[in-house]
């Protein structure tokens with residue numbers, strides 16, 4: 001059984017996916033993490049991906065799909081939560097072809113207002129030393145610019161500045177949003193309001209997943 005968790009950058013997919021894995025016993029599969037792991041263990045597909053990335057090229061969908069397949073096989077009978085995949089219509093169709101109908105139980109859209117997404121992302125700060133994360137408004141450090149845990153400096157990731165965030169959200173609108181209609185047509189679409197604080201969003205999500213009989 002597979003549940004697809006989808007949403008714009010900054011919608012809180014990662015946080016919710018971790019909660020679902022921890023509290024509801026799902027195996028969380030993120031293709032990014034899976035890719036790094038395959039490279040680390042030096043599997044055939046990991047080596048293939050590595051040589052493509054070494055040439056500065058993007059890992060093609062066919063390779064990502066292969067990695068996804070091996071992760072799905074490894075999940076056995078555990079329910080699976082897909083975090084951040086599919087990212088576009090081609091990937092959604094390829095996934096459907098890979099697993100067949102019936103196995104995907106739901107595509108859950110974590111829906112957050114555009115302005116909140118932008119604020120969440122541009123406010124993120126990360127410690128250069130220990131990697132701890134903060135948010136200037138939602139979870140600020142005690143001393144501005146200084147990590148509470150280790151005293152390291154807090155920086156904004158280059159990807160998170162206002163201009164780049166605009167581009168990332170635009171790419172989401174163009175490439176990823178069309179998968180919502182794809183899943184709607186299959187009768188698998190569910191929306192969860194992602195504007196609330198994380199615990200409240202999780203309560204709604206877990207209620208939904210339980211109502212699906214998962």
Ligand SMILES: [Zn+2]
Pocket residue numbers: 127128129130131132147148149150151152
């Ligand atoms: Zn730190």
